[in-house]
Amino acid sequence: DAKTTQPTSMDCAEGRAANLPCNHSTISGNEYVYWYRQIHSQGPQYIIHGLKNNETNEMASLIITEDRKSSTLILPHATLRDTAVYYCIFPPGDGGSNYKLTFGKGTLLTVNP
Amino acid sequence: EAQVTQNPRYLITVTGKKLTVTCSQNMNHEYMSWYRQDPGLGLRQIYYSMNVEVTDKGDVPEGYKVSRKEKRNFPLILESPSPNQTSLYFCASSLSLASIHEQYFGPGTRLTVT
Numbered sequence: 001d002a003k004t005t006q007p008t009s010m011d012c013a014e015g016r017a018a019n020l021p022c023n024h025s026t027i028s029g030n031e032y033v034y035w036y037r038q039i040h041s042q043g044p045q046y047i048i049h050g051l052k053n054n055e056t057n058e059m060a061s062l063i064i065t066e067d068r069k070s071s072t073l074i075l076p077h078a079t080l081r082d083t084a085v086y087y088c089i090f091p092p093g094d095g096g097s098n099y100k101l102t103f104g105k106g107t108l109l110t111v112n113p
Numbered sequence: 114e115a116q117v118t119q120n121p122r123y124l125i126t127v128t129g130k131k132l133t134v135t136c137s138q139n140m141n142h143e144y145m146s147w148y149r150q151d152p153g154l155g156l157r158q159i160y161y162s163m164n165v166e167v168t169d170k171g172d173v174p175e176g177y178k179v180s181r182k183e184k185r186n187f188p189l190i191l192e193s194p195s196p197n198q199t200s201l202y203f204c205a206s207s208l209s210l211a212s213i214h215e216q217y218f219g220p221g222t223r224l225t226v227t
Contacts, residue, residue, distance in 0.1 A: 034214055043117075043203050043218030044156070091214045099213050100146065100158040100171060101205075 004088045009108040012082075018075040020107050022088030025069040031092065033064060035073045036103065037084040044087070044103070047073065078111045085109075115140045117219035119204050125225045126194055134189045134222050136204030144207045145187040146171070146216070147179065149200040156203070162187055163210070194226045 005023040012018040024033060034049040048055055048062045050071070055062045061074040075082055087106040117138045126132055138145065146161040148171075158171030162181040176198055178190040187206075191198060201223050205216040 032214070041201065041221065041223075043205075043221050044216075046215050046217065049215065089214075099144065099161050099163070100148075101156060101214060101216060103156050105155075 004090065004104055006086070006088055006104065006107045008105065009110065011110050011112055012075075012078045014080060014111055014113050015077055018078040018082065018109055018111070020073040020075075020086050020088075020109060021070065022073070023070045024088065024090050027068055027090050029068075031090045033062070033068075033071050034089050034091065034101075035060070035062065036087045036089070036101070037082075038087070038103075038106075039081075039084040044101075047086075078109075080111050080113065083109060083111045115217075117204055117206055117217050119202075119219040119222050121222060122220060123223050125227065127227055128195055129193050132191050132194060132224075134191075134202060134204075134224070136187045136189065136219060137185050138187075138204075138206040138217070139185065140206065140208070140217070141184065142206035142217075143184070143209050144213055144216075145181065146205045147177070147187070147189050148203045148205065149173065150203060150221075151200050159189070159202075194224075196226050198224065199226050200224060 032049045032051050035047040036044045038044045050062045064071045085106040085108050087103040120135045143164050147159040148156045150156050157173045159177050160179040162168045204219040207216045
């Protein structure tokens with residue numbers, strides 16, 4: 001998967017919104033932005049994905065800038081259980097032989113009491 | 114509950130002793146995959162399967178085998194494990210090619226080969 005840039009770590013107070021940014025300036029027109037998270041030593045968990053419109057589901061909201069070069073994942077009311085590494089990726093849109101997920105280093109979000 | 118299960122969750126074994134890690138999903142997913150995760154190396158794909166009887170190599174297939182005789186099961190076989198296969202292993206599945214990147218992961222199997 002192509003390169004994204006995320007902060008190494010962020011802190012958030014419990015009950016507040018967590019806003020996790022991601023830069024993906026090389027994304028092309030047909031490539032979706034995906035967000036996953038991984039709680040320590042557990043399996044990665046799919047959160048949300050989007051192409052150009054903002055998306056919301058029961059876990060989070062995804063805001064994608066108009067030029068699609070960056071996005072923000074929003075956890076509206078962070079809890080201690082949201083402490084995890086969050087990964088932003090954009091897999092190649094044509095699929096082809098790339099039927100895999102490749103994560104970068106992600107952002108370690110720590111939710112504090 | 115929709116889920117991907119793996120067994121065992123933890124395994125300590127010795128070099129050369131064949132082992133199988135099972136993976137099962139109850140979501141009728143077509144695509145299944147095995148990854149290993151190592152510190153500093155991230156998630157690397159071992160093998161994947163697009164459907165029953167269809168499997169293909171990922172990035173690090175050496176030393177591993179897989180089979181997909183039924184849609185729900187995708188076991189990972191280490192015929193002769195070696196210490197460099199000590200790792201955290203994840204099985205994942207997704208509904209179809211159209212949603213290939215929306216993958217659901219199992220809880221992981223931590224394997225130690227001595």
